[in-house]
Amino acid sequence: MTSAAAEAAIKEALGEVTPGADTDSLPPDADLRDTLELDSLDFLRFVEILSERTGKRIDEDDYPQLATKAGAVKFLAGRARG
Amino acid sequence: MPVLGADMDEGTILEWLVKPGDEVRKGDVIAVVDTAKSAIEVESFSTGRVERLVVGVGETVPVGTPLAVLTEPGGERAQPAVPAAGTQRTRRDRRAERPAQQVPAPRPASPVIRHRARELGIDLAALHGTGPDGTVTREDLEHAAAGPAPPAARQPAAGPEPARSRRKPAPRAGRRRATPLARRLAAELGVDLAAVAGTGPAGAIRAADVRLAAPGGERGRPAAAATATARSAAERNQSMRQAIARLMARSKREIPHYYVSNTADMTHAMSWLRDRNREVDVSQRLVPSALLLKAVALAARRVPRLNGYWVDDAFRPAEAVHLGVAVSLRGGGVLTPAIHDAADLPLGELMARLRDLVTRARSGRLRACELTDGTITVTNLGDQGVESVYGVIYPPQVALVGFGRIVERAVAAGGLVGARPAVTTTLAADHRATDGYAGSRFLSALAGLLQRPEAL
Incomplete structure (x- = not known):
């Protein structure tokens, strides 16, 4: 998966979890949970959507890498290449 | 108008999901009511046919006000306009029923049961008792309070409606991006999300888009005249704070x-x-x-x-x-x-x-x-x-x-x-x-x- 595709999937997932939130202007290194006020159920849904869209299995141990947009892009893009 | 929480004293009808002539079962969602805190789906407390809607869309009434009149099932089907005396039944207030508005239960029920019924907001007259001589038992009450069977009788006049249980999330309709509310509405209204044009961010489908795409608009109701809108975000915020303030102040005062x-x-x-x-x-x-x-x-x-x-x-x-x-x-x-x-x-x-x-x-x-x-x-x-x-x-x-x-x-x-x-x-x-x-x-x-x- 390219970085651009990963970023699009992340934006889409965040848009669905937090309807109306401005995910475009989100700084790449901002903590998603803090910035978007995601609770554990929201975050689970976020992971679920990402997993559905990208076809990648995402384990709980991977969650720390999804803490920021930049981290999530790296995780999704890097994992697909590996 | 049921009491939807200890802090509620009035409510506004946002939407009727039934119309006169519709059969409803106890537990079916029949209306959406706006309260200080949120819009809430209100269930029918009894089974029967909708005789008339008493409170119109957009009207705000105190709790305890009858919202609609139902005719009991059986017998009167051929004479819809002439409900026999004693068969009219209005939906009762939950929990905070005022003594002056009480309907005497047709079957004898003990004071304890009557009290519990009031607490649970259950109309004893609408319950079938399983106790001796058909008396309503505590078990009947708890059973009734525990929740009705999944609603099945709220089909719009046209179009298939997927069966929906309140115990499970609505089935996903397609893979189009849509808000959860939009998905629910689509399932309820029988709208195919794939055919809806989204106006949300990046083309996401919003509830309003689904309503527009539904046959005849939202359940066929006139677009502007009978539409009550929920409070704006700012109004909601203020009314929510006030409701929380009242309830929490009461809690700290009394408890x-x-x-x-x-x-x-x-x-x-x-x-x-x-x-x-x-x-x-x-x-x-x-x-x-x-x-x-x-x-x-x-x-x-x-x-x-x-x-x-x-x-x-x-x-x-x-x-x-x-x-x-x-x-x-x-x-x-x-x-x-x-x-x-x-x-x-x-x-x-x-x-x-x-x-x-x-x-x-x-x-x-x-x-x-x-x-x-x-x-x-x-x-x-x-x-x-x-x-x-x-x-x-x-x-x-x-x-x-x-x-x-x-x-x-x-x-x-x-x-x-x-x-x-x-x-x-x-x-x-x-x-x-x-x-x-x-x-x-x-x-x-x-x-x-x-x-x-x-x-x-």
Whole structure:
């Protein structure tokens, strides 16, 4: 998966979890949970959507890498290449 | 107009989901009512045919005002316009029925049962008793209160409608991007999401888009004339604050709270959870909250004096544990819808209900029974990072359980200090109903239950 595709999937997932939130202007290194006020159920849904869209299995141990947009892009893009 | 929470004194009809002539069953959602806190789906308390709608869309009326007149099923089908005397039945107010408006029950019911029925907001006249001579028993009441069968009778005149149970999230319609409310509406209105033009961010389908795409507009009602809009975000915020203010002030004024706290070791629970989640698909994963909620429900069953209502200077125990869950809303404010029969739900089912409930609380589609049936409430502020929370009880309940963050603590065991995940549990309880001893037993039971996650 390219970085651009990963970023699009992340934006889409965040848009669905937090309807109306401005995910475009989100700084790449901002903590998603803090910035978007995601609770554990929201975050689970976020992971679920990402997993559905990208076809990648995402384990709980991977969650720390999804803490920021930049981290999530790296995780999704890097994992697909590996 | 039913009472949808102890703090409500009036409501506005946002939408009628039935029209005169429609058959409705007890438990069917028949209207959407706007309250200070949110828009709520209101169920019918009896079975019959809609004779007429008394309160129109956009009208605000005090609680206790009849909203619609139903004709009893059977017999009168051929003479819709002439309801026989005594067969008219209006939907009754829940819980706070005024004495002057009471309908005498046709079957004898004991004072205890009548009282309990009022508490539960059940119209005794609409119940079929299973006791001697058809009397309504406590079991009948609890059964009726526990929730109706899935609604089936709210089909629009045209178009297929997928069957929907309030216990499960609405089925996903296609893979188009859509808000949860839009998906629900689409399922309800029989709209194919694939054919809807989205106007949300990046083409996401919003509820309004679904309404536009529905045959004849939203359930065929005139677009402008009969449309009542929910409050604006700012109005909602203010009215929500006022409602919370009234209820919490009442709680602190009337309820002598006492507080106890404990620390529950979460080592086993967290490692059990991690192992379990590793083996299942992401959609089946549990969050720690699911374990905490189940443990509370089981602990409430062990200490039943904390599960119920304080009414008329006496404690009325509830026979089932309907677990209220404080859900914070994105715009501010909080709702406390209940998970019915939480103590009997397997963890996976409880988790699914929790997700469904939180989604609907935030999209403004809760059911009336979910907002009125809670017997004990949980507030979990762990996701917000605090270590403990001492809550305010929701009257007429008598206990509120609080969870902080699950965090590694230095714990001394066997003469050694180690780092172990733990959670601070708190209980705010009504001193009129119980003493500190009961509260302590409850939190001890809770901590014990959390040591055996596989048994939850």
